[in-house]
Amino acid sequence: MRGHGPTPRSSRARVRGATIAAFVALAPLLPAAAVAVGTLKVDASLPYVCALPSGQRPATVRITAAFPERAVPGEEIRPTDVTTTVELPAAAVADLTALQAATVRAESLLAVGAGQNGQHTEASWRGTAQPLDVPAEGPLTLTTSGDVPILTTDAAGDLTLTAGGLTLDLAPSTADGAPTSPASLSVACVPGEDARTLLATVPVGTGTPSPEPSGPPPSSPVPRPSVPAPHVPRPSLPADRATPALPGGKGGTDGGTRGPVAGKPAGRGLTTAGEDGTGAPAARPTAPPCVTRNPTPTSLSAYITGYSNVRKLNGANVIPVSCVLIEQGQPEFVILPDGSMHLYQTSTGDLSYGGRKQTPPFKATFLTFGFAPTTATLVLEQAGPMTVTSDVLLVFPDNLAETYIRVPLVLRVLDVQVNGTRLDVGPSCRTEKPLGSPEPTPAKYPGDHLVLLGKGQLINGTDATGYLLTSGGPLTGEVTIPAFKGCGAGGENLDRLLTASISGPGNHVKQIQGQTCSVGVETPPPDQCTDDRQPLVIPKPAR
Numbered sequence: 001m002r003g004h005g006p007t008p009r010s011s012r013a014r015v016r017g018a019t020i021a022a023f024v025a026l027a028p029l030l031p032a033a034a035v036a037v038g039t040l041k042v043d044a045s046l047p048y049v050c051a052l053p054s055g056q057r058p059a060t061v062r063i064t065a066a067f068p069e070r071a072v073p074g075e076e077i078r079p080t081d082v083t084t085t086v087e088l089p090a091a092a093v094a095d096l097t098a099l100q101a102a103t104v105r106a107e108s109l110l111a112v113g114a115g116q117n118g119q120h121t122e123a124s125w126r127g128t129a130q131p132l133d134v135p136a137e138g139p140l141t142l143t144t145s146g147d148v149p150i151l152t153t154d155a156a157g158d159l160t161l162t163a164g165g166l167t168l169d170l171a172p173s174t175a176d177g178a179p180t181s182p183a184s185l186s187v188a189c190v191p192g193e194d195a196r197t198l199l200a201t202v203p204v205g206t207g208t209p210s211p212e213p214s215g216p217p218p219s220s221p222v223p224r225p226s227v228p229a230p231h232v233p234r235p236s237l238p239a240d241r242a243t244p245a246l247p248g249g250k251g252g253t254d255g256g257t258r259g260p261v262a263g264k265p266a267g268r269g270l271t272t273a274g275e276d277g278t279g280a281p282a283a284r285p286t287a288p289p290c291v292t293r294n295p296t297p298t299s300l301s302a303y304i305t306g307y308s309n310v311r312k313l314n315g316a317n318v319i320p321v322s323c324v325l326i327e328q329g330q331p332e333f334v335i336l337p338d339g340s341m342h343l344y345q346t347s348t349g350d351l352s353y354g355g356r357k358q359t360p361p362f363k364a365t366f367l368t369f370g371f372a373p374t375t376a377t378l379v380l381e382q383a384g385p386m387t388v389t390s391d392v393l394l395v396f397p398d399n400l401a402e403t404y405i406r407v408p409l410v411l412r413v414l415d416v417q418v419n420g421t422r423l424d425v426g427p428s429c430r431t432e433k434p435l436g437s438p439e440p441t442p443a444k445y446p447g448d449h450l451v452l453l454g455k456g457q458l459i460n461g462t463d464a465t466g467y468l469l470t471s472g473g474p475l476t477g478e479v480t481i482p483a484f485k486g487c488g489a490g491g492e493n494l495d496r497l498l499t500a501s502i503s504g505p506g507n508h509v510k511q512i513q514g515q516t517c518s519v520g521v522e523t524p525p526p527d528q529c530t531d532d533r534q535p536l537v538i539p540k541p542a543r
Contacts, residue, residue, distance in 0.1 A: 038069040042079075042200050046163060047192035050088060053095045059189060060087045063110070063163060063199060065148075066355075068293075070203045076532055077151040077159065077202060078291055080355040084108050084127050085143040086168060086189070092140045099180040101172030103424070105131045108144040111164035116204070117157045122164065123149040130427055131415065133489075134172070142168065146354055150291060150532060156205025163197040165190050177422025288353055288360050290323030290534045295520040298328040301534065302472060305541045306511035308479070310364075310502060317364035318541050319380075319511065323352045326388065326469070326516065343392040347469065349407075350386060357382035361414060374501075377415040383434050384408040384449070390469055392458070401456040401468055405475060408434035408449040413487065413498065425494055428486035431503075436480040452477040452511055472513035472539065480505040514539040 042065045050059045065079040086108070096104060110125040127144030134140070153159060168187040172180045191197050292299050306319040326349040334342045351357045358381040365375045386407035393400045413429040416422070437451035452475035454467025467473030481503045487494040514537035517529035530536050 040067045040069040040200055040202065041065075042067065044163070044199055046197060047195050048086075048166060048189045049192055050086075050092075050166075050168070050187050050189040052088070052092055052187060053185065054091050057089045057091050058192070059089065061085070061163070061166060061189065062087075065199070067161075067200050067202055071153075071159075071205075073154045073156055073205055074152065075204075076291060077153070077204075078289070078293075079125075079148050079161075080293075082125060082127070082148050082355070083143055083145045084110055084125070084166070085141065086166070088140045088142070088187075090138055092187075093135055093137060095185075096134045096140070096170075096172050099172055099182075100174050101134050101180050102175040103131045103133055103173045103422075104140075104142075105129065105171045105173075106142040106144055107169045107171075108142075109167045109169075111166070112148075112199070113162040113164055114151055114159060115162070116153055116159045117155055123151070125149075131173075131422075131424070150289065152532060153204055159202045159204050161199045161202070163191065163199055173422060177417070177424075285321075285538045287321050287538045288323055290325075290352065290517075292325050292519040292533070295533075296327065297520045299518075299520040300326040300328060300470070300516040301519050302326065302516040303514045303535050303538050304511055305539050306509065307541050307543050308510075309508045310481070311504060311506045316543070317378075318362065319509075320360045320362040321538060322359040323535075324386075324513075325350050325352050328469075341394040343390075343394060345390045345469075347388040347390070348385060349388055349405075351380070351382045351407075374419075375417045376413055379412045379414060380409045381412055381430075382407060383410045384447075387445075388469060397459050399458040401454075401458060401464075401466070403454045403456070403467060403469055403475075404440075405452040405454070406439075406445055406449050408447065410434050411481065413484070423494070424489040424492075425487045425498075426489040429484060429488075429494070429498070430486060431482040432485040433482050435482065437477050448482070450477060450479055450509070452509065454513075467513070470516050472515050472537070474542065475511045475513065477509045477511075478505075479507045479509050481507060510542060512539040512542055 042063065044064075045060055045062045048059045048061045049056055062085040063083070064085075065082045067079055068075075068077060071077050086106075106129040108125075108127045108129075110127075111122055112125050113120060113122050125146070125148045127146035129142050129144045132140075132142065151159065166189040168189065170185040170187060171183065172185070174180060287303055290301050290303060292301050302324055303321050304319070304324055305321045307316045308319055309316045326347055329346040329348070331343055331345045334344055336342065351359060353360050358379050361377050361379050363375055363377055384407070386405065388403060388405050390401060390403045410433075411431045413425050416425050434448040435450050436448040439445055439449070439451055454473055454475040456464055456466035456468045456471075456473060458464045458468065464471045464473075467475055483503050484495050484498040487498050514535055515528055517533065517535040518524055519529070519533050524533055526536075528536055
């Protein structure tokens with residue numbers, strides 16, 4: 001940190017309540033403390049009927065999710081850890097075998113109804129699954145997971161969530177990785193007759209003081225149309241087994257921007273946020289949800305993206321737009337023995353995607369060994385704490401900042417195609433240890449981890465340049481990609497192939513962080529946050 005080693009506490013002069021511009025720039029506004037909310041776990045097995053190529057067949061759909069056990073009006077309600085498991089009967093295996101399918105990849109779309117106080121809206125829960133070997137016989141079980149839209153209501157009353165129609169999009173492949181003919185199958189499923197499809201009931205406004213809503217007072221509510229009691233329609237299976245038009249799909253209320261439910265006046269009531277989690281105008285680029293659950297007064301969130309070179313392959317791949325959730329540490333003003341004044345701060349953070357500490361899946365395409373076009377689907381998974389250490393040297397009026405971000409990341413390989421042919425790497429292909437970077441203080445930060453450095457300048461009365469935690473900017477570093485393990489299927493070991501192709505030192509990383517959103521303040525700044533308290537700024541990668 002600017003060449004200064006750890007300073008003995010006895011030699012530090014601590015100043016509390018300092019009115020320094022740099023301190024103000026880095027410290028968030030302090031709202032009232034957040035209320036801790038418990039978790040409501042859902043695990044429901046429901047009877048469905050699915051239209052397979054061979055005819056309509058019974059199936060079992062198991063839905064798991066976690067919800068807040070209660071909420072207050074205006075608070076985001078978002079399910080996490082959502083999975084949809086569909087057990088199709090043996091007829092599904094026979095249908096795929098008839099196409100000479102050896103593997104199948106599945107995507108799911110589940111219509112979920114949300115009802116409150118006689119109003120009703122619907123959202124789409126989308127999920128994806130890893131490629132699965134088609135069994136020789138018996139049932140076919142597909143488990144998908146993914147992100148789901150956020151629900152927001154500004155009225156008190158029980159919020160009910162109910163399962164509706166389900167669509168499975170299947171992409172079967174032959175043993176040599178080629179698509180079958182047809183290349184995809186769409187399977188429409190509906191709840192069985194008399195199936196109890198209630199997933200969860202979340203009390204809103206129960207036992208917790210509700211914030212005063214904006215707009216008309218409760219005695220003169222915004223007029224609402226008459227809507228039937230909460231109910232999820234059960235569409236009839238079409239005779240030609242085409243995919244039913246499910247409510248809440250593309251073009252519905254959750255198609256990209258947050259807004260009033262179709263058929264409702266704008267204002268108070270039940271709404272869903274888009275699948276991309278944004279609440280900004282349509283011109284805002286698509287980004288994955290970036291939601292802070294139970295924020296504290298020091299909670300921040302931001303989007304990151306960038307490029308990472310792979311030296312062996314003489315190419316670079318884009319680090320996808322990813323969400324990072326940050327908890328700021330307490331700033332500390334310190335005067336060192338040489339008289340220099342510093343503002344130190346240590347914060348923590350986590351990547352966030354689909355309830356996991358990881359980036360979204362992303363594709364990278366290279367020429368392996370200089371001639372074979374190779375496309376891989378990858379994920380960076382966080383394997384330990386992320387720390388953000390900032391050191392601002394206060395030299396009036398020019399304040400210089402250095403920020404180190406340290407995080408252990410494992411690179412997981414989900415899928416590989418070489419020259420158009422699928423290479424089955426199995427479900428456990430990953431680097432044998434986290435990515436590594438040169439560490440300036442290894443005694444203090446041992447172990448393998450990525451190190452990124454950002455430098456910034458803050459002149460009093462002007463906007464910051466370079467990188468600061470709150471305003472974002474560029475961070476750079478070098479990374480060593482370790483050897484791979486667990487790669488291969490069917491007795492074939494691909495560890496050495498991937499290690500020889502990718503692993504090695506000297507891979508340059510340039511990451512761009514966007515402006516943070518001060519999630520925990522009472523009124524988030526409109527130039528930082530969307531209406532639903534997600535980062536407004538979505539950065540673009542830069543080489």
